[in-house]
Amino acid sequence: MEKASGLLFSGVRVDRKRFAREIARFQASMTTDFQSKKEPDDLEDLADAALEALPEVKANKKEKKRKRKDKDSSDAVEGFSVFKSSESLSSILESNALEATSAEKKKEVEKEIEKASILRKKYGIHVSGHGVPPPLESFVELSSRYNCKPYILHNLTELGFREPTPIQSQAIPVLLSKRDCFACAPTGSGKTLAFLCPMLMKIKPGLKNGVKAVVLCPTRELAAQTAGECKRLAKGRKFYIKLMTKELSRCGDFEKMLCDIIISTPFRLDFAIRKRKFDLSRVKYLVLDEADKLFELGFVEQIDSVVKACSKTTVVRTLFSATLPETVEKLASTVMVDAVRIIIGRKNSASEMIKQKLVFAGSEKGKLLAIHQSFSESLNPPVLVFVQSKERAKELYKELAFDDIKVDVIHADLSQQQREDAVDNFRSGKTWVLIATDVVSRGMDFKGINCVINYDFPESAAAYIHRIGRSGRAGRPGEAVTFFTEEDKPFLRNIANVMAASGCEVPSWILTLPKLRKRKHRPQRDSISTIPDDSA
Numbered sequence: 001m002e003k004a005s006g007l008l009f010s011g012v013r014v015d016r017k018r019f020a021r022e023i024a025r026f027q028a029s030m031t032t033d034f035q036s037k038k039e040p041d042d043l044e045d046l047a048d049a050a051l052e053a054l055p056e057v058k059a060n061k062k063e064k065k066r067k068r069k070d071k072d073s074s075d076a077v078e079g080f081s082v083f084k085s086s087e088s089l090s091s092i093l094e095s096n097a098l099e100a101t102s103a104e105k106k107k108e109v110e111k112e113i114e115k116a117s118i119l120r121k122k123y124g125i126h127v128s129g130h131g132v133p134p135p136l137e138s139f140v141e142l143s144s145r146y147n148c149k150p151y152i153l154h155n156l157t158e159l160g161f162r163e164p165t166p167i168q169s170q171a172i173p174v175l176l177s178k179r180d181c182f183a184c185a186p187t188g189s190g191k192t193l194a195f196l197c198p199m200l201m202k203i204k205p206g207l208k209n210g211v212k213a214v215v216l217c218p219t220r221e222l223a224a225q226t227a228g229e230c231k232r233l234a235k236g237r238k239f240y241i242k243l244m245t246k247e248l249s250r251c252g253d254f255e256k257m258l259c260d261i262i263i264s265t266p267f268r269l270d271f272a273i274r275k276r277k278f279d280l281s282r283v284k285y286l287v288l289d290e291a292d293k294l295f296e297l298g299f300v301e302q303i304d305s306v307v308k309a310c311s312k313t314t315v316v317r318t319l320f321s322a323t324l325p326e327t328v329e330k331l332a333s334t335v336m337v338d339a340v341r342i343i344i345g346r347k348n349s350a351s352e353m354i355k356q357k358l359v360f361a362g363s364e365k366g367k368l369l370a371i372h373q374s375f376s377e378s379l380n381p382p383v384l385v386f387v388q389s390k391e392r393a394k395e396l397y398k399e400l401a402f403d404d405i406k407v408d409v410i411h412a413d414l415s416q417q418q419r420e421d422a423v424d425n426f427r428s429g430k431t432w433v434l435i436a437t438d439v440v441s442r443g444m445d446f447k448g449i450n451c452v453i454n455y456d457f458p459e460s461a462a463a464y465i466h467r468i469g470r471s472g473r474a475g476r477p478g479e480a481v482t483f484f485t486e487e488d489k490p491f492l493r494n495i496a497n498v499m500a501a502s503g504c505e506v507p508s509w510i511l512t513l514p515k516l517r518k519r520k521h522r523p524q525r526d527s528i529s530t531i532p533d534d535s536a
């Protein structure tokens with residue numbers, strides 16, 4: 001992470017090449033005035049001091065100040081330490097009360113704050129950061145409070161969304177007030193709409209003057225799904241919503257392309273920025289969906305490039321995920337300006353709609369027997385089966401393809417078309433059982449998955465939360481079964497903690513297992529096969 005924090009979000013971004021002359025001038029003429037303020041340690045310090053003096057940097061600082069000034073009434077949850085500027089409910093109340101010119105006005109403010117508090121309590125919404133706008137009670141308030149265009153309300157009704165979910169209720173007003181935001185809410189709780197809705201409300205469609213919003217997703221499947229959802233919500237308006245495909249990133253004529261919103265994986269967008277000069281300097285909204293995944297090593301440089309390219313000083317940056325580790329929050333908070341933090345329910349927890357079960361299968365052979373037996377006894381499709389690698393996905397597919405069930409497989413070795421077909425067939429019910437690697441473990445919204453089977457034990461608690469979160473979505477019940485072997489036993493405690501926190505029964509011996517330092521668990525496993533092993 002240290003490497004990442006050095007690279008990412010190093011605050012104000014200035015093209016050092018472009019300003020090389022200015023930097024050199026400052027380096028050469030280190031004035032006494034300069035020295036008296038601070039003795040620079042090295043050339044890097046000198047260069048930074050020089051950069052501070054540049055107009056671009058000053059403008060950015062001014063903008064940050066402006067954002068901070070933009071205060072409102074709110075209540076704040078005690079105990080979160082990330083935001084130094086957090087104010088307590090009583091202090092906000094106090095300052096509002098002071099400003100109130102009459103006793104009536106004071107009463108009104110108090111009433112509003114109390115109402116927001118009651119709503120937050122009801123929905124399990126925890127916020128920190130100052131001046132957090134009150135949550136929405138209903139989608140109708142989008143019109144009464146924010147002048148939302150009727151087409152969005154119409155589309156929400158068409159999509160069958162009658163009331164906002166808790167994350168939508170709080171995140172939509174926060175983003176509409178142009179505040180940076182960290183949001184952590186359970187899987188399947190409607191985070192996608194929570195960032196798409198304010199984006200569409202704030203962007204004017206089809207103005208032909210460049211990209212206005214960027215959504216980054218860790219996989220192309222999720223990017224495609226999000227683009228689809230965005231188009232459904234924007235129906236009736238001439239928004240140019242583009243999915244960054246391989247072809248577009250390599251051959252797109254970005255100067256001529258009409259695009260209001262671009263949805264992409266970091267790799268494709270970074271490629272388009274670096275190789276094809278894709279201009280993101282007018283972007284107003286930058287969303288990092290599944291943010292903790294995006295901050296994992298491998299993506300960091302690409303994210304950095306996108307963040308730099310979205311260079312407008314007023315850009316609103318938001319992070320969404322069902323799991324947001326502190327390391328990610330800390331890293332991101334170095335660039336977020338006066339951000340609001342929203343947590344729904346308990347942070348980093350599984351959806352309470354999922355019945356979770358651990359099954360001891362002894363060995364790899366035991367797992368294969370257990371899945372055969374489970375399917376022959378009761379198969380309640382659609383079922384999603386997770387394994388730890390593409391090799392193992394292929395092996396399990398070979399074993400199950402001969403049974404009398406409609407089974408398919410998805411992993412990174414397949415072509416884009418094959419991956420799309422696998423998703424479509426599973427969605428349409430042509431496939432009953434989909435064997436998958438973690439390529440579809442995050443964000444994918446397969447309607448009505450009855451059961452998730454972790455054939456291979458997940459590599460971390462976060463991976464577990466996302467995998468099982470493919471079921472139990474949008475208030476529907478789901479089931480998750482996790483096989484474990486002797487080899488997985490030392491890692492059981494992490495998963496068991498998640499299970500216990502969401503109200504599932506866990507054998508007490510698991511909870512007393514020693515805590516492990518090593519976070520990721522990807523053991524070398526015996527291959528999946530019913531053919532007897534010669535060496536045995």
Ligand SMILES: Nc1ncnc2c1ncn2[C@@H]1O[C@H](COP(=O)(O)OP(=O)(O)OP(=O)(O)O)[C@@H](O)[C@H]1O
Nearest residue numbers: 161163164165187188189190191192322443445474
């Ligand atoms: N207000 C609403 N009322 C009813 N259903 C909704 C509402 N908002 C979203 N949904 C539906 O809930 C499901 C889950 O939404 P979404 O995919 O946005 O969840 P998520 O929180 O992003 O999950 P994940 O963490 O897995 O990415 C989708 O099928 C979506 O259409």
